[in-house]
Structure formats: C-alpha cells, structure tokens
Amino acid sequence: MAVKEEAELYEPVKRYFEAQGYEVKGEVLHCDLVAIKPGALADDALAIEEEVIIVEMKRTFNLALLLQGVERLRMNPLVTLVVERNRKKSGAVNQRFGDITELCRMLGLGLMTVSLFKTKPALVEMLCEPGDPPRARYRAKRHDRLLREFRERSGDYNVGGSTRRKLMTAYREKCLRMADALRQGPASPATLARLTSNSKAGDMLRTNYYGWFERAERGIYRLTAQGTAALTEHAEVIAGWLVQENAVSVAGTGSSAEASASETASDYASKPKKKSRKKKPEKI
Incomplete structure (x- = not known):
C-alpha cells in the first residue's frame, strides 16, 4: 500500500521506538521525529547518559533525504532515515535496499523501512542501526x-558511459x-x-x-x-595493433642502434693508444 504523504509513516515509527522505551515527539527543530531514552542508574549509582535519535522520513529514498540525514549528524551522532517499503512491483521494492543500506552504514546513518497494509499492522524493519560499521571490504581478487x-x-576502444554497445x-x-x-x-x-x-x-x-x-x-x-x-x-582495432607493433619495432631498432654505437665508442675508448714517434730531422 503506497503512502501519499510521509506523515503516514510517523505513527508506525513512533510505536516502534516507544516499544523500546523511548519518549517520542514529532517536528522538533525541523526534525521529523526525535526519540529519547531517559538515562538510568547503574549499580555503581552513576547516571547513564540519555540516548537521543533523530529520525527523518521520506516516501522514497532519494538524495534529498540522504543530505538531510548528513545535515542532522551535525546536531546529533545518532540519525536514522525512514522510507516506505512498497511490496508491489511498481513500488519501492525495485530500490536496491542492500546497496542503500551499505551506503548508510558508510555514512554512519541508520536505515528503517515501513510496509503499510490495509488489514494488518504496519511492518517496521531496521536495516541498519545508526553507527553500524560498514560491511563492504576490500577484495584483492576483484582488484587483481x-x-x-x-x-x-x-588500447582504449570503448567510450565511458555508453550503453547498449558492444x-x-x-x-x-x-x-x-x-x-x-x-x-x-x-x-x-x-x-x-x-x-x-x-x-x-x-x-x-x-x-x-x-x-x-x-x-x-x-x-x-x-x-x-x-x-x-x-x-x-x-x-580499426586490428589496424591499431599494426601501428603499435611498428612503433615497438622502430623503438627496438633505435635502441639497438644506440647500444651498438655506444659499444663501438666504448671499444674505441678502451683500446690502448699507440705512442707517436717523433721523426728524426733529415740530414742536409
């Protein structure tokens, strides 16, 4: 069931955080939702700092929502983005939630989806918590x-960005x-x-x-x-090979000629020089 306004996501998200012990209020300093879990007392009687989460909601995941989340990180370290997860083929199910989740992890953002139904309660799924480390790892095999x-x-025979071309x-x-x-x-x-x-x-x-x-x-x-x-x-590609091969052969010929010339010069320099004999003056 597709939502018409992002405000329809508010109640399911509010119930989700309240079930976890948060106090929730909407539209706090332009934040769609702010959830605060009051601090408790530990065994050593030291107060635990309260946990604050800022939530921003949109009907679909887009750049505006992402930038909004990054902006909220300047206000609070824990920020969660919420979008609808429409399970119809024509809806948001076509979005790449796996890649989007990894992107949010890299930025330190949380990501939550809400699925609305006509006859049963909404389904809220937390795809990643704010502050979760990214799962993407450098893979040497792919690099190699x-x-x-x-x-x-x-050579470079393709045009970057082109599609539907061999x-x-x-x-x-x-x-x-x-x-x-x-x-x-x-x-x-x-x-x-x-x-x-x-x-x-x-x-x-x-x-x-x-x-x-x-x-x-x-x-x-x-x-x-x-x-x-x-x-x-x-x-054209085959013709390019011939040009490359000719260039290599010319370069090889030039280098061999230079090498032979240098060898000749070195041989000449290494040969012992004959002493010049002074001619005796002729008798008159």
Whole structure:
C-alpha cells in the first residue's frame, strides 16, 4: 500500500521506538521525529547518559533525504532515515535496499523501512542501526581482476558511459587476434596460441563464445561467417595493433642502434693508444 504523504509513516515509527522505551515527539527543530531514552542508574549509582535519535522520513529514498540525514549528524551522532517499503512491483521494492543500506552504514546513518497494509499492522524493519560499521571490504581478487582486464587491453576502444554497445573487452580482443590469425587459413590451437601469445587459445576455441570459430577437422579450426564479419567490424582495432607493433619495432631498432654505437665508442675508448714517434730531422 503506497503512502501519499510521509506523515503516514510517523505513527508506525513512533510505536516502534516507544516499544523500546523511548519518549517520542514529532517536528522538533525541523526534525521529523526525535526519540529519547531517559538515562538510568547503574549499580555503581552513576547516571547513564540519555540516548537521543533523530529520525527523518521520506516516501522514497532519494538524495534529498540522504543530505538531510548528513545535515542532522551535525546536531546529533545518532540519525536514522525512514522510507516506505512498497511490496508491489511498481513500488519501492525495485530500490536496491542492500546497496542503500551499505551506503548508510558508510555514512554512519541508520536505515528503517515501513510496509503499510490495509488489514494488518504496519511492518517496521531496521536495516541498519545508526553507527553500524560498514560491511563492504576490500577484495584483492576483484582488484587483481580489474588490473588484469586493464593491462590485457591493447588500447582504449570503448567510450565511458555508453550503453547498449558492444564493448571491446580483453576476452573479445583475444578472440579477435585468433580470428585475425585464422584469416590466412585454418590452424591448430597450438599454432594460434603461439601466434597470439595466448595460452588459453584452445579453451577459447572450444568455448566459441562469439560463434567466430568452427572445427574444420580434428584439431584444426577455421573462421565462420560471423568471424569474418567481426574482422570487418573491428578493422580499426586490428589496424591499431599494426601501428603499435611498428612503433615497438622502430623503438627496438633505435635502441639497438644506440647500444651498438655506444659499444663501438666504448671499444674505441678502451683500446690502448699507440705512442707517436717523433721523426728524426733529415740530414742536409
């Protein structure tokens, strides 16, 4: 049941905090709801400081609610955001509550959802408490995969932010290199692995993810019509490889020439110099 105004969320949230021993009041210094749990006396007769929670409510989670929560953190360390959780397909169920919860954890905010029903009491769910530590952790495997994907691409062939377009991934580029090698004729996986410096050429040929390859005979593969079309479609990428290879070869030739020149100079410098003999004056 979708709410029409955020004020409809107030009563369920108020009952939730009152059931936990909080005193609740609405619209306190522009805060939608403020819940305070009175301080108690411990065994050592020392007063425990009262707990204060500021609550901000919106019909759906949006940037305005998030910024409002961050602003409230300047007033109080414990802040909880509340949104409706509409279980209809067209409602807020499509929101990514897992990611939103993690975002709130990173900012030190709490997150609560309220589901309203026509014939039964509202369901209040606390997805994270204010001050909960974030659960997201650095994962070395994902980091290594990112670096490997970056390094195995020979160039920047994609436009960042584009959608519904074929991406030139490292895997696609490896398949394209094999297709370019098969342009000369059928070949074995071992030959393609040597020509393309791809140790997984055999597995990629058997998987045939893009449908570019087919078995001509036992242990020999050739291009399909789709593979030939891919060579035409990605002609610019293949041309870029040739430019890179030429640049590398030129750089290698230059470095070898410089090395030989330096070796010649060093050899010349290391050779012992012959002493010059003075000519005797001729007798007249």
